[in-house]
Amino acid sequence: MAAFGSVFMPQMALTQFDNNTWSDSTIVDSQSIQLHPGAHVLHYSSTCFEGLKAFKHDDGSIHVFRMDQNVDRFDQSSKLLHLPDIQKDQVSHMILDILANYKDQIPEPPGSMYIRPTHIGTEPAIGKAASPSLSSMLYVLISPVGDYFAGGAKPLRILLDETGMRCAPHMGMIKSGGNYASALGPILAAKEQVQADQILFCPNGDVQETGAANFLLIDGNEIITKALDSSFLHGITRSSILQIAEDMGMTVSERELTVQELLERAAKPGVEAALSGTAAVLTTVGTLIHNGKEYKVGTGEPGPTTQKLRQTLNHIQWGKIADKHNWLTQVG
Numbered sequence: 001m002a003a004f005g006s007v008f009m010p011q012m013a014l015t016q017f018d019n020n021t022w023s024d025s026t027i028v029d030s031q032s033i034q035l036h037p038g039a040h041v042l043h044y045s046s047t048c049f050e051g052l053k054a055f056k057h058d059d060g061s062i063h064v065f066r067m068d069q070n071v072d073r074f075d076q077s078s079k080l081l082h083l084p085d086i087q088k089d090q091v092s093h094m095i096l097d098i099l100a101n102y103k104d105q106i107p108e109p110p111g112s113m114y115i116r117p118t119h120i121g122t123e124p125a126i127g128k129a130a131s132p133s134l135s136s137m138l139y140v141l142i143s144p145v146g147d148y149f150a151g152g153a154k155p156l157r158i159l160l161d162e163t164g165m166r167c168a169p170h171m172g173m174i175k176s177g178g179n180y181a182s183a184l185g186p187i188l189a190a191k192e193q194v195q196a197d198q199i200l201f202c203p204n205g206d207v208q209e210t211g212a213a214n215f216l217l218i219d220g221n222e223i224i225t226k227a228l229d230s231s232f233l234h235g236i237t238r239s240s241i242l243q244i245a246e247d248m249g250m251t252v253s254e255r256e257l258t259v260q261e262l263l264e265r266a267a268k269p270g271v272e273a274a275l276s277g278t279a280a281v282l283t284t285v286g287t288l289i290h291n292g293k294e295y296k297v298g299t300g301e302p303g304p305t306t307q308k309l310r311q312t313l314n315h316i317q318w319g320k321i322a323d324k325h326n327w328l329t330q331v332g
């Protein structure tokens with residue numbers, strides 16, 4: 001099986017912003033785009049993206065999960081990066097159009113079609129380090145993906161980092177390549193030094209998120225995660241899991257969680273911790289590493305609540321239980 005996100009459909013949907021207008025979107029060869037080597041994105045990182053999925057149901061119909069939320073966040077990222085404002089309806093149509101062309105290539109669950117809308121500044125102007133790109137390109141690339149856990153879901157080892165930051169705080173809500181570049185060095189160092197899979201960034205002791213996923217702590221009937229603020233990425237899996245938890249009668253606590261409270265609670269039997277994101281849905285955190293010491297979370301193994309939350313979300317996506325919050329958009 002190919003690595004996640006390394007297989008692409010040969011075509012994608014594309015629109016370009018020039019002279020203050022978006023072109024009609026077209027379906028083009030995925031390898032057909034041309035960029036000037038002086039393009040703004042290549043020098044000043046005027047780039048943002050989204051990640052969402054389409055699922056095949058038993059009757060063969062195709063459904064995109066929470067497309068409106070992803071398009072809203074794409075709009076927000078574009079605005080915060082001072083890229084041209086996107087046309088949300090156009091982007092939604094581009095997603096549905098390109099999926100309609102590849103309906104027969106969408107894997108059966110637990111696989112799916114991963115959708116990667118991308119928006120980049122294209123103006124060839126290396127003198128514009130401190131001004132926005134006046135032209136841009138927006139495309140929707142799609143990639144069939146298998147079961148994220150095909151190799152078995154191993155609980156993660158997570159380093160708690162109270163001094164570093166994933167990205168500059170005013171960039172936290174932007175889904176942008178620059179933020180990943182910012183987190184890469186620390187993550188590689190944590191892998192090498194303490195064999196951590198990820199860093200959980202906890203600036204000044206405030207448990208925030210990892211490089212690409214939100215963090216959730218489950219203690220009995222309570223699920224705890226950081227309340228939304230502008231310093232971190234507002235995951236759509238996070239909000240979906242919180243809604244499902246509430247539907248299941250759990251207490252949802254969106255509030256500050258300190259490293260100290262996390263370590264105290266993690267030691268209690270029955271406590272579970274997980275990372276949430278579109279690619280893997282929910283991944284169990286088995287071990288926390290802090291100041292050279294290791295702390296198991298509960299048993300260190302996947303717990304029943306994490307599994308139930310993940311399964312409920314998957315079953316909504318796969319059409320096995322009712323979509324009572326209208327999270328699915330059917331591809332025509």
Ligand SMILES: *Cc1c(COP(=O)(O)O)cnc(C)c1O
Pocket residue numbers: 051175209210211212213214233234235236237238276277278279
């Ligand atoms: C994409 C992303 C997430 C997860 O968001 P989802 O909408 O759940 O996929 C969390 N943190 C960061 C930094 C991200 O880029």
